[in-house]
Amino acid sequence: MSWVTKTLKSTLGRKLIMALTGLFLILFLTGHVAGNLQLFYNDGGEAFNIYAKFMTTNPVVKILSYLTYLSVIGHVIYSIGLSRLNQAARPVGYAVSGSSTNSSAASRNMGILGTIILLFLVGHMYSFWYQMHWGAIPTVTYEGETYKDLYSVVQIAFQQTWMVVLYVIAMGFLAFHLSHGFASAFQTLGWNHAKYSPAIRAVGLVYCIVVPILFAAMPVYIYFNS
Amino acid sequence: MKLTLKIWRQKNASDKGGFATYPVDHVSKDMSFLEMLDVLNEELTEKGEDPVHFDHDCREGICGTCSLVINGKPHGPLQTTTCQLHMRSFEDGQSITIEPWRAKAFPVVKDLVVDRYAFDRIIQAGGYVNINTGGVPDANEIPIPKTIADLAMDAAQCIGCGACVAACKNASAMLFTSAKVSQLALLPQGQVERKTRVEKMVAQMDAEGFGACTNTGACEAECPKGISLTNIARMNREYFSASLTSENV
Numbered sequence: 001m002s003w004v005t006k007t008l009k010s011t012l013g014r015k016l017i018m019a020l021t022g023l024f025l026i027l028f029l030t031g032h033v034a035g036n037l038q039l040f041y042n043d044g045g046e047a048f049n050i051y052a053k054f055m056t057t058n059p060v061v062k063i064l065s066y067l068t069y070l071s072v073i074g075h076v077i078y079s080i081g082l083s084r085l086n087q088a089a090r091p092v093g094y095a096v097s098g099s100s101t102n103s104s105a106a107s108r109n110m111g112i113l114g115t116i117i118l119l120f121l122v123g124h125m126y127s128f129w130y131q132m133h134w135g136a137i138p139t140v141t142y143e144g145e146t147y148k149d150l151y152s153v154v155q156i157a158f159q160q161t162w163m164v165v166l167y168v169i170a171m172g173f174l175a176f177h178l179s180h181g182f183a184s185a186f187q188t189l190g191w192n193h194a195k196y197s198p199a200i201r202a203v204g205l206v207y208c209i210v211v212p213i214l215f216a217a218m219p220v221y222i223y224f225n226s
Numbered sequence: 227m228k229l230t231l232k233i234w235r236q237k238n239a240s241d242k243g244g245f246a247t248y249p250v251d252h253v254s255k256d257m258s259f260l261e262m263l264d265v266l267n268e269e270l271t272e273k274g275e276d277p278v279h280f281d282h283d284c285r286e287g288i289c290g291t292c293s294l295v296i297n298g299k300p301h302g303p304l305q306t307t308t309c310q311l312h313m314r315s316f317e318d319g320q321s322i323t324i325e326p327w328r329a330k331a332f333p334v335v336k337d338l339v340v341d342r343y344a345f346d347r348i349i350q351a352g353g354y355v356n357i358n359t360g361g362v363p364d365a366n367e368i369p370i371p372k373t374i375a376d377l378a379m380d381a382a383q384c385i386g387c388g389a390c391v392a393a394c395k396n397a398s399a400m401l402f403t404s405a406k407v408s409q410l411a412l413l414p415q416g417q418v419e420r421k422t423r424v425e426k427m428v429a430q431m432d433a434e435g436f437g438a439c440t441n442t443g444a445c446e447a448e449c450p451k452g453i454s455l456t457n458i459a460r461m462n463r464e465y466f467s468a469s470l471t472s473e474n475v
């Protein structure tokens with residue numbers, strides 16, 4: 001085995017992949033939430049549609065989006081491998097569990113939280129990403145240029161109560177995943193330092209509250225404003 | 227005190243095992259947890275039954291031999307070793323469930339005794355310094371800053387009990403291994419084998435079948451010696467940088 005595969009097959013190497021892909025997904029979420037804030041403009045969707053076109057055509061964004069797909073796939077595949085390894089490490093469990101006294105519920109259920117996020121992601125990608133790329137969606141024209149009207153697709157989707165409820169709940173799960181994941185990724189990378197760890201934990205706490213709330217606010221806002 | 231003990235009984239490694247319930251009476255609040263089990267075992271022996279097997283040695287909290295998951299907590303409700311846990315931490319009439327450490331790498335030998343040689347093999351893989359140390363050196367012959375010496379001493383407090391593995395949902399041995407890596411990586415004497423050591427110890431840890439780390443922090447919370455998670459971060463740094471720069475292709 002070469003030293004590269006040896007490292008990446010070790011428990012530490014596998015965790016390194018989890019942390020790096022997880023952090024990349026956090027970067028992605030940051031960009032995604034910032035861009036989608038344009039849904040709050042009261043401009044009939046012009047800014048959002050122009051942005052959506054840019055995001056599907058710009059070459060730099062293309063590279064970033066491929067990295068994002070790769071990160072999701074890598075994160076999920078490695079999480080399956082690690083979860084199986086971790087379960088195999090304790091074939092016989094305890095009759096009485098005291099785990100609630102020594103660790104957070106989110107940290108103990110990253111796999112379940114992640115699986116729910118994955119199910120949500122599949123549905124979410126189908127509703128918007130697939131429609132934007134290959135679906136038959138209406139077009140609009142701004143200053144002589146034609147744009148796919150993704151804004152109207154979003155508007156229609158979020159007039160359905162169940163969709164709004166689903167999105168809000170899914171963002172709750174994302175918040176819990178990140179409440180542990182954010183700081184955990186830095187610990188995995190070895191970035192545990194008396195000077196910086198408190199700041200990392202604080203940023204992680206703010207991030208896992210603010211970002212899911214902003215995401216959840218979008219369907220709610222559209223639901224009550226259309 | 228009167229107590230009801232629900233204890234894991236298992237004849238040998240291949241036996242399936244199961245819980246047996248024992249009422250015990252006349253337990254003093256000042257007894258240690260192990261002394262309470264001694265009382266039970268005397269009664270069992272008098273009745274001609276097989277006493278409950280459990281590990282213990284120093285009974286003063288320094289050797290790391292005692293174990294037991296007590297009501298779901300390794301070494302019981304306090305952050306100490308089972309031998310240093312006293313019955314005043316329990317209430318009269320309480321029911322107490324006692325289980326062995328549970329991990330694939332720690333197979334049950336009998337009842338509550340588990341085989342912890344996996345830890346020894348991790349140490350054998352690299353947790354030592356390969357130089358002839360000779361006689362006791364003069365004080366301060368090798369200058370080591372106090373802050374660094376303190377960190378190394380903190381890591382060296384690990385008594386190898388395995389409570390970290392028992393507490394971890396993944397039965398991971400990262401806290402133990404990282405303490406053993408850290409205590410040598412921090413000191414000048416440990417520099418020669420620094421990179422090879424962490425590579426070999428991590429490889430052995432994985433080969434033993436311990437789980438990976440999810441950073442839940444359960445190990446740190448249950449460790450009787452207060453070994454900190456910063457050691458795991460240090461081991462990760464040591465490992466990743468050794469992977470990139472050691473001569474071991």
Ligand code: HEM
Pocket residue numbers: 015018019020021022023025026029075076079080082083110111112113114115117118177180181182184185186188189438439440441
């Ligand atoms: C946008 C979505 C996601 C983000 C931002 C994200 C982020 C993270 C981060 C930062 C970590 C911490 C890594 C570490 O401890 O080193 C993590 C851990 C984890 N993630 Fe995700 N994740 C996402 C989606 C998913 C999905 C879809 C799954 C899976 C099915 C998943 C499963 C896991 C698991 C099982 C862990 C814990 C691994 C372990 O330490 O044992 N995540 N995630």
Ligand code: SF4
Pocket residue numbers: 383384385386387388389390391401402405445448449450451452453
């Ligand atoms: S790190 Fe703590 S819990 Fe783990 S073996 Fe060492 S002393 Fe025991």
Ligand code: FES
Pocket residue numbers: 281282283284285286287288289290291292307308309310
């Ligand atoms: S018997 Fe030695 S630490 Fe408990």
